[in-house]
Amino acid sequence: MQSYRKTEITVGVFVFLGIMAMAWMAIKLGQVGGLGSSGYHVSATFEDAGGLRAGADVMLAGVSIGRVASVQLKGQEEALLQLEIQQGVKLTTDAIAAVRTKGIIGERYVRISQGADDETIEDHGEIEETESAINIEDLVSKYIFSSSE
Helix, strand or coil: CHHHHHHHHHHHHHHHHHHHHHHHHHHHHHCHHHCCCCEEEEEEEECCCCCCCCCCEEEECCEEEEEEEEEEEECCCEEEEEEEEECCCCCECCCEEEEEECCCCCCEEEEEECCCCCCECCCCEEECEEECCCCHHHHHHHHHHHHCC
């Protein structure tokens, strides 16, 4: 009876540690509730966000440097994106943010191109230069209708 009780306690401890490890991984990898993230926030306004969603990558030189914290409608014709950038990464004031697609039909992300300015964007600053998403359906329809004339 004593060895049975010891086995139950040992199994219970391992199950508890496994659940704690999974919770820690979910927080760190999924950035749940902001607990797994640290950085500063930058906003950018786009004419067309192209279906970009919160949680999408923000990339600089092909490297993920943050994520899209939120996508909101600004006024009636623009999208306001809040970007969370990693603490060690400094964006220049003349940086350009563009909505791009990974591959032909892949997920959307924000690509940042650094400028030549020496000044950097501070926390809660704004990226002034933006390029909206390229809409494949619009390009195809323009091609079809322009070639039929």
